[in-house]
Amino acid sequence: MTEALVLKPKDYKSRVTPIWCPGCGHHAVLNALTKAMVALGKNKDETVMVSGIGCSSRLPAYIDSYGFHGVHGRGLAVAQGLKVARPDLTVVAMGGDGDGFSIGGNHFLHACRRNIDLTYIAMDNEVYGMTKGQASPTTPMDWDHSKLTPHGPGLRPFKPAAIALSAGAPWIARGYSGNPNQMAKLISEAMEFPGFSFIHVLSQCITYCPEQTDWKQVVHETEAEVVTDMAQAATLFLAEDGMQTGLLFRQQRPCWPPPAQAPQHNAIAVLAKSLRA
Amino acid sequence: MKRWLRSLTNICCVVAFHLGGFTIMAVLNNLQATGGELAIAITGAGGAGVISCGELILRGWARKGGRGMLRKSFGPQIRGGESAALLVLSSNECYTAATHYQLVLALDWINFDRFEDEIQVSSDTLVICDSNDTVPGSIVASGATVRDLSFEQLSKQAHPEGRANMFAVGMLAAELGLSPGDLCQLAEQKLAGKDQAYIEAAHASIVNGYDHPLHCDLKRPAVGDTDSWCVSGNQAVGFGALQAGVRFVAAYPITPASDALEWMAGGLEMAGGQLVQAEDELAAINMCLGAAFGGVPSFTATSGPGLALMTESIGLAVASETPVCILNVMRGGPSTGIPTKSEQSDLDIALHGLHGDAPHLVLAPTDIADCVSTTEWAVQLAQHLQTAAIILTDQFIAQSTGIVSPPVNSQWQAPQSTDVASEQQDYQRYQLTESGVSPRAAPGDPGRRFTADGLEHNEAGTPSARASDHSQQLDKRRRKLASVDFGNNWADIAGGGELGLISFGSTTAAVKRAAQQLADEGIAVTTVALRLLAPLQITALDTALSACNVAIVVEQNHSAQLFYYLRGCCDLAKTVHSVARAGPVPISAEEICASVREVMQA
Numbered sequence: 001m002t003e004a005l006v007l008k009p010k011d012y013k014s015r016v017t018p019i020w021c022p023g024c025g026h027h028a029v030l031n032a033l034t035k036a037m038v039a040l041g042k043n044k045d046e047t048v049m050v051s052g053i054g055c056s057s058r059l060p061a062y063i064d065s066y067g068f069h070g071v072h073g074r075g076l077a078v079a080q081g082l083k084v085a086r087p088d089l090t091v092v093a094m095g096g097d098g099d100g101f102s103i104g105g106n107h108f109l110h111a112c113r114r115n116i117d118l119t120y121i122a123m124d125n126e127v128y129g130m131t132k133g134q135a136s137p138t139t140p141m142d143w144d145h146s147k148l149t150p151h152g153p154g155l156r157p158f159k160p161a162a163i164a165l166s167a168g169a170p171w172i173a174r175g176y177s178g179n180p181n182q183m184a185k186l187i188s189e190a191m192e193f194p195g196f197s198f199i200h201v202l203s204q205c206i207t208y209c210p211e212q213t214d215w216k217q218v219v220h221e222t223e224a225e226v227v228t229d230m231a232q233a234a235t236l237f238l239a240e241d242g243m244q245t246g247l248l249f250r251q252q253r254p255c256w257p258p259p260a261q262a263p264q265h266n267a268i269a270v271l272a273k274s275l276r277a
Numbered sequence: 278m279k280r281w282l283r284s285l286t287n288i289c290c291v292v293a294f295h296l297g298g299f300t301i302m303a304v305l306n307n308l309q310a311t312g313g314e315l316a317i318a319i320t321g322a323g324g325a326g327v328i329s330c331g332e333l334i335l336r337g338w339a340r341k342g343g344r345g346m347l348r349k350s351f352g353p354q355i356r357g358g359e360s361a362a363l364l365v366l367s368s369n370e371c372y373t374a375a376t377h378y379q380l381v382l383a384l385d386w387i388n389f390d391r392f393e394d395e396i397q398v399s400s401d402t403l404v405i406c407d408s409n410d411t412v413p414g415s416i417v418a419s420g421a422t423v424r425d426l427s428f429e430q431l432s433k434q435a436h437p438e439g440r441a442n443m444f445a446v447g448m449l450a451a452e453l454g455l456s457p458g459d460l461c462q463l464a465e466q467k468l469a470g471k472d473q474a475y476i477e478a479a480h481a482s483i484v485n486g487y488d489h490p491l492h493c494d495l496k497r498p499a500v501g502d503t504d505s506w507c508v509s510g511n512q513a514v515g516f517g518a519l520q521a522g523v524r525f526v527a528a529y530p531i532t533p534a535s536d537a538l539e540w541m542a543g544g545l546e547m548a549g550g551q552l553v554q555a556e557d558e559l560a561a562i563n564m565c566l567g568a569a570f571g572g573v574p575s576f577t578a579t580s581g582p583g584l585a586l587m588t589e590s591i592g593l594a595v596a597s598e599t600p601v602c603i604l605n606v607m608r609g610g611p612s613t614g615i616p617t618k619s620e621q622s623d624l625d626i627a628l629h630g631l632h633g634d635a636p637h638l639v640l641a642p643t644d645i646a647d648c649v650s651t652t653e654w655a656v657q658l659a660q661h662l663q664t665a666a667i668i669l670t671d672q673f674i675a676q677s678t679g680i681v682s683p684p685v686n687s688q689w690q691a692p693q694s695t696d697v698a699s700e701q702q703d704y705q706r707y708q709l710t711e712s713g714v715s716p717r718a719a720p721g722d723p724g725r726r727f728t729a730d731g732l733e734h735n736e737a738g739t740p741s742a743r744a745s746d747h748s749q750q751l752d753k754r755r756r757k758l759a760s761v762d763f764g765n766n767w768a769d770i771a772g773g774g775e776l777g778l779i780s781f782g783s784t785t786a787a788v789k790r791a792a793q794q795l796a797d798e799g800i801a802v803t804t805v806a807l808r809l810l811a812p813l814q815i816t817a818l819d820t821a822l823s824a825c826n827v828a829i830v831v832e833q834n835h836s837a838q839l840f841y842y843l844r845g846c847c848d849l850a851k852t853v854h855s856v857a858r859a860g861p862v863p864i865s866a867e868e869i870c871a872s873v874r875e876v877m878q879a
Contacts, residue, residue, distance in 0.1 A: 014728075016739055048720045049728070050567070060728045061740065066720040067728030068570050069740075071593050074563040077555070081564030082720075084551050085525045086571035089720050110556040263549030268520050271544050275516060277339030277507040277680055 009034035012044065014064040019055075025177030025203030025212075026056050029123055032175070033063065033092070035184035040191060047090045050079040052104060054096040055130050056123035056203065073104030076111045076120060083118045084257060090191060091118040098128045101137040101158050111196060112167035117255045119190040119197045122160060123177075125205035125212065133208035145208065162237035164198045165230065165249060171197040172233075172249040174242075176219045177204055182245060189247065195255050202243070215243070222246035313498045314367040316375030318396045319445065321384030323351065323358040326442030329467060330384075331362025332678065333446045336463050337455040338366055339507045339680040342500040346372040346645075346679040350395055351617045352388060359388035361396065366453070368498040372644065372679055373786045374863035378402055379495060381421070382449070384428060384441050386410045394862050403493055407441070424491075435485035438478035447486020452495055457487040506681050510648045510674035511537035511578075513684065514604050515544060517652030518576045521687075522660075523602070524550035525575040527564035529557055532616045533672040534578040534606040541576075558583040562590040565601045569594075570729055572719030574656055578604035581623045582613065584667075588630040594665035595635040595754065597729040598707065598715070602655050607671040607782075609860050618861030619672035621782055622834035627667045628811055628842060636755045638666035639811035641781040643769055645674055649684035651808055654766055661691040662757050663717060669810070671833070673783040673863055689766055705736040709749055713757030758812045767809040770821045774801025776873065777821075777828035777851075781807045781839060783863065784831050790866035795873060802873075807839075813846050827876060828853045831869055835859040 012034040020026050037047070042065075049060035053072035060067030070078045079093035093111075100108050100122045111120065126143070128134040134146045135153040138160065142152040161172050171193045175183035183201065190197035202219065204212035222244045227233045233249040264270065317334075321327040328349055335347045345366040352358035365375050377397050383389065383406040393415050398404065400420035406412060408425035416423065432439035443464065450460050464479045508516070515537045518526075526545060528538040542552050550573075555561035558579055565575035579587065584605045594601045607623045609615025627639045638658050642651035652668055659666040692712075706727035708715045715736075718725035732740040733747050741747075769785075772792060780788040785806040792802040805821050822828055828851055830840040837857035844853060856872045858864055 044726060045723050046721055048570075058740075061730070061738075064726060066726050068567065068597070069728055069730045069732060070563060070566065070597075071589055071731055074559060074590060077560040077563035078567035078570070080560075081525065081527060081553065081567030081569075081575070082571045083567075084553055084564070085568030085573040085575070086720065089571065106556050107560055110560070257551060257553070260549050260551050261546060264547040267544075267547040267549070270547065271516060271519065275506045275508045275512060276683075277336060277503070277505045 023206040028177040028180045032180045032183035036188035039188045050093045051075045052095040052099040054099045056096040076107040094121040097124040097138045098136040109167045112169035115196045123203040170251045170253045173247045175201045316378045317364040317380045319362040319382045322387040323360045327362045330442040342503040348677045436478045436481035439482040443479045443482035444486040447483035451490035509678045513648035514652045515541040517649040521653040521656035523574045523576040525568035525573045526552045527561040529561045537578045558586040562587040576602045581610045591665045592631040593731040598663040600659040604668045606675040620860035624838040641669040643785045643806040645679040646681035650687045654687035706738045713753040767814040769806040772803045777825035780831045791869035831856045
């Protein structure tokens with residue numbers, strides 16, 4: 001009998017208790033992730049959760065798999081190095097909107113472009129929670145709750161799905177912490193997709209952005225067929241309200257890198273010879 | 278104007294020669310290499326092919342059993358700037374920059390003035406230059422013998438597409454007694470991939486040059502063993518890393534480290550590894566950490582600005598106990614500094630750049646050949662001690678190509694772990710052990726799941742802000758570096774005199790040479806070339822210097838970084854002086870000797 005047949009979602013959780021506030025959307029992401037692992041029968045020893053810094057980046061410690069909790073903004077870089085070196089593993093990178101779209105923005109662009117076979121879950125609550133409520137790249141222009149930007153950030157928020165599309169991500173979905181079943185389904189599809197799969201999760205922060213409890217009134221599941229044409233997707237992502245959930249774009253592209261070549265016989269000796277005078 | 282200047286030049290420089298003119302011999306008889314060493318500078322505009330010319334001569338010389346080094350000096354421009362191939366042909370492998378050139382071969386004089394600090398000429402120098410060019414004032418003033426030659430015209434004689442640099446190769450080959458056939462073959466290897474007509478033109482130019490010898494009676498150093506490597510420091514580091522098992526490289530281009538990464542790209546492919554070109558140095562180091570976490574030995578290379586970007590994540594390697602090797606090729610700093618030239622001014626950041634208490638390894642190869650074994654050792658240490666190792670070289674060692682005896686292995690064996698690995702049921706990644714080294718696990722290992730963390734953690738890896746966990750983990754990370762036996766690799770020690778000369782990296786060769794000169798003057802010297810800079814082997818250093826009553830720390834930077842580091846760490850019961858000078862001009866043995874005499878007289 002294999003491990004997968006008997007495991008339940010809670011069996012994929014570690015013994016570490018989350019530090020998140022009650023009502024934090026990230027609890028739902030954790031639950032959805034464990035459900036996805038059950039659905040796919042993921043082997044805990046062959047799965048790695050990788051993150052940067054922030055509230056959501058604490059998640060790897062709460063999953064009973066291998067994990068790497070790195071520095072702020074660099075989770076995607078760690079995840080890509082790991083997957084290239086160990087293509088046999090299932091790699092899931094995760095983090096928040098500040099971690100992924102601000103300090104780690106460059107890695108986000110290039111991860112989309114590289115199309116390495118891994119899943120990236122960005123838990124977007126439009127705020128830096130761990131540093132107590134500053135505006136992030138996805139915060140609305142007029143959000144004036146932060147002492148750091150008392151008149152609001154005054155900048156147009158990022159559109160993560162549009163950026164991911166233009167940078168070359170082949171699989172883009174949006175989930176919502178208030179709909180964990182849909183999110184579990186999206187995460188398991190993402191993990192199965194051969195390539196870079198990006199899930200933008202609207203994950204509420206009720207502590208610093210209590211107004212996000214209103215999301216449940218505006219979030220809506222997409223009813224359209226998944227878009228597979230880039231131009232059509234571009235129109236969609238630039239025009240949408242950012243609140244539609246579901247799989248929004250999918251395009252099959254070759255993953256990178258091609259598999260490493262088998263080591264050449266006596267490679268080191270051959271190299272040494274090439275350096276001889 | 279130009280004509281007038283040139284004729285003035287000719288007057289000033291005693292004589293203008295024609296090829297094969299018999300008056301040459303008498304004047305040029307004094308063109309003899311001193312100390313069994315012959316220094317030749319080949320200069321020209323970037324793209325003129327002076328580096329290719331220097332490389333072919335060096336390789337030809339190696340085939341003959343000679344020893345020597347080619348140092349490359351460039352301006353910042355890729356094309357149209359200035360470049361120089363600085364050749365030292367010698368009979369031993371102690372390679373320092375030449376302080377005087379016997380022969381300067383100027384394919385053109387474009388921007389030559391920028392080399393005035395680096396290429397010293399005197400009345401003993403023979404300068405060969407193209408007759409269409411104006412000789413720079415500094416050359417005129419030096420009293421060097423100037424002979425002008427119609428390079429372009431002569432190289433076109435043999436072949437319409439003939440090139441002056443290949444003509445120069447043939448001419449020098451004749452002078453050095455190298456076989457033109459060998460050089461044509463080497464040129465063919467170098468030009469592999471170019472069209473046949475191009476290669477034919479090169480052949481014709483070499484042969485034609487060979488038929489126009491200089492007849493200047495250069496004194497050739499003795500030649501010997503043909504069993505040698507012709508390798509740059511950057512290649513040697515790359516080879517050492519692959520030999521030690523590195524199979525993942527993340528690379529972000531930066532001068533003067535890129536060629537190490539480029540060389541490794543081909544090598545990794547052969548060895549079954551992977552290379553990722555990262556979007557920046559932040560990504561490069563973190564990709565390495567990801568691969569290393571997966572159990573694959575990882576490596577990246579950079580220079581000062583890139584190291585500065587990487588430091589936060591090198592701290593992550595220390596805290597999460599993930600092994601990684603970083604080659605840092607030092608160039609002039611701070612900021613963008615002098616990217617193409619050598620300095621040893623990143624010692625401070627390599628030693629102290631990490632925030633928090635982050636014990637890690639810093640190693641420095643002492644010469645080109647040593648890059649192989651020191652890198653191998655760095656990889657071994659990083660793997661065994663599960664931490665970051667910074668390998669410090671400098672542009673001089675990294676981008677100079679040397680003819681060296683086949684490199685040796687590191688000779689270091691990781692100690693067998695005496696710690697009993699935890700039972701699978703209660704595996705603890707950061708278990709406190711006597712040695713400080715905890716049993717390692719990688720994804721895929723059954724039942725040893727853990728989350729590596731840059732947050733302070735307990736033995737299991739769970740984040741913890743408790744004072745006890747913090748002090749225990751700090752102690753263990755320090756203990757593993759303090760308790761391991763580094764053997765004799767930590768430094769190269771020679772001599773036993775009362776004067777100690779301490780160095781690292783490329784200044785070591787100048788120190789060794791100075792020690793010889795001083796011995797000739799009756800001053801006995803102990804040289805200590807540090808290979809392991811951190812953790813500093815304080816007791817061993819003290820022992821090595823026990824016979825000395827005076828020590829001088831020699832280094833190529835402005836603020837005496839090594840001097841203050843040693844002063845801060847060691848209770849050296851003797852007077853310690855500093856000889857520290859910034860780049861880009863390499864520190865010479867003569868400079869060191871002068872400082873020593875000053876100290877001894879004081």
